[in-house]
Amino acid sequence: MWSWVGHRVTGVVIFFFLLVHVLDTSLVRVSPEAYTAVIGAYKNPIMGLGEAGLVAAIVFHAFNGLRIIAVDFWKNGPKYQRQLLWGVLALWAVTMIPFLIRHLSIVFGGH
Template structure:
């Protein structure tokens, strides 16, 4: 039940970011300066934390989505759904830790 709630919340968060992200990327069509100015906003430390949170949401939604597919299409999916949730959380932790260490050290590490 909580994985279902988490899937919905992360899904909505990702969707709204996607709308904004297409708009900011569209500025490449306006001018190089406009794009570079707006993308500069993504490079400050506060945004780096936001990006890390967003990627945490994406990784959960991705792995839990694969679990939903396994529950729906794999014969033993429903039987092992609980164990698969632990696998999802373990994969989430490893993948997220890897991303967070690399991204935050790049984004906050000065340049």
């Protein structure tokens, strides 16, 4: 049940980010100055942490989505759904640790 709640919550969060992300990227069609100014506003530690949270949500939604596909299409999927959830959480951690080391050192590394 909690994986289902998590899948819905992360899905909605990602969707609203996507709406904003297409709008900010569309500024490339306005002018280089407009795009670079708005993207520049994202380049601070608070937004850097927000990006880390967003990626955490995306990675969970991605791996849990693959688990849902396994439960739906693999013969033994429903039987092992609980073990698959542990697999999702393990893969999430294995993906997030190197990502966070790299991303946060870029964000907080100063430039």
